[in-house]
Amino acid sequence: MEVLYDRLSRRAFGLAYRIVGDGPAAEDVVQEAFLSLWRSAERIDTARGKLQSYVLTIVHRRAIDALRSRNGLAERQLPEYAENIGSGTDFTERVVSDVDGEVVREALNELPEDQRQVVDMAYYQGLTHVEIAEKLTLPLGTVKSRMRLALDKMRGTLGAGGGP
Amino acid sequence: MNCDEFEEISGAYALGALTDDELIAANDHLASCDQHHEMGELQAVAAGLAAAAPERAPPPALKSRLMDAIRAESSSEASEPAFTTEAPSRGFLHAIRGLFARPAFGGYALSGALAIVIAALAVWNVTLQSSEDEVSGEVVSQLSGQSSGEFIVLKNHDLALLEIDDLPPLDSSQVYQLWAITDGQPASLGAFSKQSPGNVRTAIPFDPAGVDSIAITVEPAPGSQQPTSDPVVTGDL
Numbered sequence: 001m002e003v004l005y006d007r008l009s010r011r012a013f014g015l016a017y018r019i020v021g022d023g024p025a026a027e028d029v030v031q032e033a034f035l036s037l038w039r040s041a042e043r044i045d046t047a048r049g050k051l052q053s054y055v056l057t058i059v060h061r062r063a064i065d066a067l068r069s070r071n072g073l074a075e076r077q078l079p080e081y082a083e084n085i086g087s088g089t090d091f092t093e094r095v096v097s098d099v100d101g102e103v104v105r106e107a108l109n110e111l112p113e114d115q116r117q118v119v120d121m122a123y124y125q126g127l128t129h130v131e132i133a134e135k136l137t138l139p140l141g142t143v144k145s146r147m148r149l150a151l152d153k154m155r156g157t158l159g160a161g162g163g164p
Numbered sequence: 165m166n167c168d169e170f171e172e173i174s175g176a177y178a179l180g181a182l183t184d185d186e187l188i189a190a191n192d193h194l195a196s197c198d199q200h201h202e203m204g205e206l207q208a209v210a211a212g213l214a215a216a217a218p219e220r221a222p223p224p225a226l227k228s229r230l231m232d233a234i235r236a237e238s239s240s241e242a243s244e245p246a247f248t249t250e251a252p253s254r255g256f257l258h259a260i261r262g263l264f265a266r267p268a269f270g271g272y273a274l275s276g277a278l279a280i281v282i283a284a285l286a287v288w289n290v291t292l293q294s295s296e297d298e299v300s301g302e303v304v305s306q307l308s309g310q311s312s313g314e315f316i317v318l319k320n321h322d323l324a325l326l327e328i329d330d331l332p333p334l335d336s337s338q339v340y341q342l343w344a345i346t347d348g349q350p351a352s353l354g355a356f357s358k359q360s361p362g363n364v365r366t367a368i369p370f371d372p373a374g375v376d377s378i379a380i381t382v383e384p385a386p387g388s389q390q391p392t393s394d395p396v397v398t399g400d401l
Contacts, residue, residue: 005227010219013226018217027226034230039237056214077184104216122181123213129176130183141172148175151206158209 005034008052011101012059019063019124020070029066033058064126076128107157115150118143165193170200178206305378307399313364315399317372324370328397331364334382341383342368343391344375353378355387375401 012033016026036058065075108116121132133143170193176182177190194200307313313328326342334340339357343350353368379395381388 002227002231005230009222009227011215011217013222014220015214015217017220023223027222027229030222031226031230031233035233035237038234053211053214057211060214077187101215101217101219104212108213108216119179119213122176122179123210124217127181128183129173129181132181144173144176146175147179147181148171148206151175151178151209154209154212155202155205158212 004037004055008055009034011052012055015056015059016063019060019126020067025066025070026063029059029063033062036062060123068126073127073131076126103158104154107154110157111150111153115146115153118146119150122147165189167193167197167199170194170197174200174203174206178203178210180210303372303401305399305401307378307380307397309380309395309397311397313397315378315401317370317401319372323367324372325367326364328364328380330361331358331397333359333361335359337385338382339385339387340364340380340396341387341391343379343381343395344370345377345379346374347376350379350391352387352389355383355385357385372401377401 009030012030013026016029016033017023020026020029033055037055068075108119111119117136118129118132121127121135122129127135129140129143129147132138133140136143170177170190173182173186173190177187182190194203303317303319305315305317307315307328311328311331313326313331316325316327318324331340334357336357336359339355341355342353344353345351353370356364356366358364378399378401379391380397381391381393381395383392
């Protein structure tokens, strides 16, 4: 676990900090995430070899829980670590396992502002499309289509861009 | 939910932005429909967003707190009976705990054994994650016989990873025992019970110095001082 921590803690803490926005809360998230990883070690399918993605998924979920609870929002389900991620194409393998943060940041920055905004609110603030539509006073359909357009565009950027 | 309705919410699905009810309906649809091939890639993009957060070093105190918490949990689990029976799939940690819980095989104190488990777990994960970078000094021995598998020695960590496919289950009166053979002399590396079908994966402390080969025998539980039967699986180092 120590090796694992040394290897992944900067990314884990960076993600938690990005979501919860302060150091002490981010520390709690990271500690709980690694503890739960340690507790569930026997259930992890290591053969899939997507440990970083797995760790960051736990960190993301716990950070969103902490943020929503602090903001007085109800707890909600986030998708489980998806079975189909990384199981198919070279593209998913690369994005999930080897992706460079800088490349994703660029792909995110290339999005039109209205698309980047809904991605940010969904992923880093853990809001549902219904909550986003309320906050932005937009029709639900608009929020949903912006999300899909944003992911399609990022998929194109990441697929066409660098990487091995 | 039909395909058109699913497509409409697909972006929100990948981003984890559906309401709980919608998520259930979407998962139901996906389970019965193979038309949405692009979802894996969209989810991969969404998962990649985790990497877009700037890396940030946590304060060093966090690591000590985490390790303390893990040690605290380890010692509270020490009273659990290790290496017993029934559970249909013992799992990785249980398998390792089983190997070291009994002083008859190696004499590790439990706390030491759990420290090894933690290290082994990390190394195991990292090894499978990246065969090249952090972990070097790997020697892979192909195991063959009744079942096939690999015995991967991590010289730099004094550890070995044992992975065997489809090792047949035994009844509770028997265990599989692992031996390191040096100059024809077997030394026990530990024993494990196996009462359900499936693969074996475990990590064990292992000093490869002088060891010529690895063998697994079936022994009366809880294990033997010396092998009492012919090996069912062997591998050269």
